[in-house]
Amino acid sequence: MAVVYFDWLDYVVFGGMLLLSALIGVYFAFFAQKKQNTTSEYLMGGKTMGMFPISMSLIASYISGISLLGLPAEMYTFGTQLWTIVLSEWAVSLTIAIVYLPVFYKLQITSTYEYLRMRFNSNVRLLGSIIFIIKMLLYIPIVIYVPALAFSQVTGVNLHMITPIVCLVCIFYTTLGGIKAVVWTDALQTIMMYIGVLIVLVYGTWRLGGVGEVIRINKEGDRLDFFNMDLDPTIRHTFWTTVFGNYFGWLSLCAVNQATVQRCLALSSLRRARITIFIMAAGIFSIVSLCCYTGLVIYATFAKCDPLSTGAIRKNDQLLPYFVMTITGSIPALPGLFMSGVFSAALSSMSTGLNSICGVIFEDMIRPTYNKPISERTASLIMKIIVAVVGAMCVSLVFLVEHMGALIQAGKSLAGITAGSLLGLFTMGLFIPWINSTGALIGGISSTLLVGWISIGTQAAMMRGDIIVVPKPVDVSGCGENITIPFMATQPSVEFDRSGTFFLYRISYLYYTFIGMMVCIIVGSIVTYFTEPNDPTMVHRDLLTPVIHRWLPPQSVHCRRPRLTQHTVDLQSRELDRLTTNPAISKPISY
Incomplete structure (x- = not known):
């Protein structure tokens, strides 16, 4: 198939998406009735956000370009076992609504890690904040790299040229408009994401002759694999790793993540926050399933001529943009619409990450170091500077991402370094009243170091070739006589020797969060036992x-209710005064 690149109409559609995103930031910064010039407005939207934009923002935040490009590539290369991750998402949403969200909502905290100070002490809060910042600095560069890779594939433009341009747009509207700009651009970008995926998916299915034909070709190609029930934890994907292991990964990502909690607390009631969480679950279920099915359509299209083997693409993460340009490149504006969807997913994840990092750095690190109150104007300026600086750092880290393996595995492996320790810290605090601050601190540090060692060691082993994940078989018999197959592409993949590689490096990356959580809880419990356990009644x-x-001993009459920081109290007082003195805005805005 001939290589097709963007035409002028594709650039117009793509540029229009970037321009509209930037204008939303300008609107909320300068023209909205309630400008983003206070920390309450900048980080929480004044608690008047509607369920629709918050739901769309949450969906967009967790379905990045990694999912849009990585999931189809995963289905094509390794089969459909990873598709079963959608089963755990419903259980995660139920857990959040019942276990975690009621506590955060009752405390009404601006930063999630304020809880760690209230439950343990300031040192544990600082640890949680640092772990979160490390997590986002590892994650955001991958999110940026993904659309740049796709854009390079469909335009021929060097990915390191497009990366700074698009990121500047994201940093611009996030810096100016605060959470309202982030949420509403997320809503726009979620719609673009769905439209792009659906159009490509429907057209590709129609071109092949229907869903039945897609399923038949994938069945013949050994791609349909949903119930590998092997209990071996070193197998990359089984039913247990994708459902049980991924449950803890999603739980950490959604339940104790600053991005999720910050958006849920921007709603006016716990009931609305719970409804939003279940809308998010439905949205993630649908878009992940659409992405996975798109992978089946791509395989059915290239079943007899694998583009990676022919050298048409360099990495399997380029499969989807290559598919789009080869089968839809002749349809006006469709490639531009698709790339707008991919970039929309990436920009929404990046903007959410930047806004969340901003809140954590300012509330947990900068404000506590000041002995006197910080004015709202100064606070707003500081937060905007934080967004700009962190965004620039993330862009510079993109250069390291190129050398990693498959995007889905690389992303989840790096996320697992911090996800387990964060989930362990919050779970200990919520479920185990006798855990003390010393146990929480040492448990969190031990967990982060152990899983970090495992994750980085695994990535290094994969780069050295010590670990090779065997892909599903591919075929090049339909490529034609004029196609030259590179020598290396014809060599069969050989699975790594399970007995020769260190055991922990061979454990499935989907178990990293579970391992980190258990290490954090076990170490924290042991340290607490040998120090001075808390009195549960206190x-x-x-x-x-x-x-x-219901299972706790009666609370002591001497037990004091946890105190918020003075800043949080001031914010709540001002919010109450605002609602009391202006009845017209006492009813939350809904859409």
């Missing part, structure tokens, strides 16, 4: 999940 019930209240 831990206020507001700090513990309602799920365990």
Whole structure:
């Protein structure tokens, strides 16, 4: 198939998406009725956000370009086992709504890690904040790299040229408009994401002759694999790793993540926040399933002529843009619409990450170091500078991402370094009242170091060739006589020797969060036992999940309710005064 690149109409569509995103930031910065010039407005939207934009923002935040490009490539290369991750998402949403969200909502905290200070002490809060920042600095560069790779594939433009341009747009509207700009651009970008995926998916299915034909070709190619029930933890994907292991990964990503909690607390009630969480689950279920099915369509299209073997693409993560340009390149504006969807997913994840990092750095690191109050104007300026600086750092880290393996595995492996320790810290705080601050601190550090060693060691082993994941078989018999197959592409892949590689490096990356959480809890419990355990009667019930209240001893009359920081109290007082003195805005905005 001939290589097709963007035409002028594709650039117009793509440029229009970037321009509209930037204008949303300008609107909320300068023209909105309530400008983003206070920390409450900048980080929480004044708690008047509607369920629709918040739901769309949450969906867009967790379905990045990694998913849009990585999931189809995963289905094409390794089969459909990873598709079963959608089963765990419903259980995660139920867990968040019942276990975690009621505590955060009752405390009304601006930063998730404020909980760690209230439950343990300031050192544990600082640890949680640092772990989160490390997590986002590892994650955002991958999110940026993905659309740049795709754009390079469909335009021929060097990915290191397009990366700074697009990121500047994201940094611009995130810096100016705060959470309202982030949420509404996320809503726009989620719609673009769905439109792009659906059009390509429907057209590709129609071109092949229907869903039945897609399934038949994939069945013949050994791509349909949903129920590998092998319990071996070193197998990359089984039913247990994708459902059980991924449950803890998603739980950490959604339940104790600053991005999720910050958006849920921007709503006016716990009930609305719970509804939003389930809307998010439905949205993630649908878009992940669409992406996975797109992988089946791509395989059915190239079943007899693998583009990676022919050298048409360099990495399997380029399969989707190559597919789009080869089968839809002749349709006006469709490639531009697709790339707008891919970039929309990436920009929404990046903007959410930048806004969340901004809140954590300012509330958990900068504000506590000041002995006197910071004015709202100064605070707003500081937060905007933080967004700009962190965004520039993330762009510079993109150069390291090129050398990693498959995007889905690389992303989840790096996320697992910090996800387990964060989930362990919050779970200990919510479920185990006798855990003390020393146990939490040492448990969190131990977990991060151990999983970091495993994850980085695994990535290094894969780069050295010590670990090779065997892909599904491919065929080049239909490529034609004039196609030259590179020598290396014809060589069969050989699976790594399971007995010769260190055991922990061979564990499935989907178990990293579970391992990190258990290490954090076990080490924290042991350290607490040998130091001075908390008296459960002296831990206020507001700090513990309602799920365990019935099994706890009666609370001591001397137990004090946890105190918010003075800044948070001031924010709540000003918000109450605003609603009391202006009845016209006392009813939350809904859309």
